[in-house]
Amino acid sequence: MPAGQPESQPARNNRDWMGDGYSFTSHGAILTRPPEPPAMNPNLLMPAVTLKAGDALLVIDVQRDFMPGGALGIQEGQLIIPPLNRVITAFLRQRLPVLYSRDWHPADHCSFQAQGGPWPPHCVQNSTGAAFDARLDLAPKPLIFSKGQHRAEDQYSAFLAEDEGGQPLSATLRRQGLRRLFVAGLATDYCVSNTALDLRRAGYGVIVLTDACRAVNLDPDDERLALRRMAGAGATLVATTDLGIYP
Numbered sequence: 001m002p003a004g005q006p007e008s009q010p011a012r013n014n015r016d017w018m019g020d021g022y023s024f025t026s027h028g029a030i031l032t033r034p035p036e037p038p039a040m041n042p043n044l045l046m047p048a049v050t051l052k053a054g055d056a057l058l059v060i061d062v063q064r065d066f067m068p069g070g071a072l073g074i075q076e077g078q079l080i081i082p083p084l085n086r087v088i089t090a091f092l093r094q095r096l097p098v099l100y101s102r103d104w105h106p107a108d109h110c111s112f113q114a115q116g117g118p119w120p121p122h123c124v125q126n127s128t129g130a131a132f133d134a135r136l137d138l139a140p141k142p143l144i145f146s147k148g149q150h151r152a153e154d155q156y157s158a159f160l161a162e163d164e165g166g167q168p169l170s171a172t173l174r175r176q177g178l179r180r181l182f183v184a185g186l187a188t189d190y191c192v193s194n195t196a197l198d199l200r201r202a203g204y205g206v207i208v209l210t211d212a213c214r215a216v217n218l219d220p221d222d223e224r225l226a227l228r229r230m231a232g233a234g235a236t237l238v239a240t241t242d243l244g245i246y247p
């Protein structure tokens with residue numbers, strides 16, 4: 001801009017000389033008509049991920065205490081239920097396993113503030129708060145894995161959570177020949193991400209269903225960092241709407 005020319009001077013030379021939608025003014029190029037829409041990529045119309053043998057769904061800690069109003073309520077936790085139930089239905093319809101983890105603490109668990117831990121008491125064994133949310137669909141014979149059962153040890157990852165017979169989840173994955181885990185639930189920045197990272201370390205494929213997860217976000221950035229950490233470890237992040245399970 002020439003010296004002395006006031007900045008507020010209206011643009012005079014605003015004709016679209018090149019016919020490309022841009023006009024040039026004393027303030028630089030401006031777009032005078034909307035840009036063309038990008039050409040449709042036919043691949044975008046295909047589902048990004050399809051279910052196959054060796055897949056399983058792992059539903060992490062969808063328990064009453066983690067829902068809004070619960071002892072350790074997670075904002076918007078209830079919003080994961082509708083997409084999660086649709087995925088559960090899709091897995092069961094294709095006879096693919098659906099596995100559930102739960103936080104399952106003794107009353108004097110080390111993660112509770114009274115014991116010097118970071119959390120208020122939550123998911124105490126056999127309490128109503130430890131029950132699965134009533135809106136969550138359970139498989140006819142649900143495979144349930146409990147974690148944080150021992151007083152002196154907390155467990156964010158469900159990888160070594162144990163079934164009723166004391167067998168770890170990892171053993172079930174091996175025994176059933178499962179290779180790829182779809183992971184969803186609560187909370188993104190603790191149990192979901194720790195589980196996903198353990199699965200990746202053990203060589204499993206991991207698909208995180210982002211719209212079927214919510215984070216605690218003690219720090220507002222925690223969710224973003226957790227997603228980035230999982231993606232950095234080779235997990236695929238997709239929305240349930242990308243699974244090709246919707247009519």
Ligand SMILES: [Zn+2]
Nearest residue numbers: 103111123148
């Ligand atoms: Zn816990």
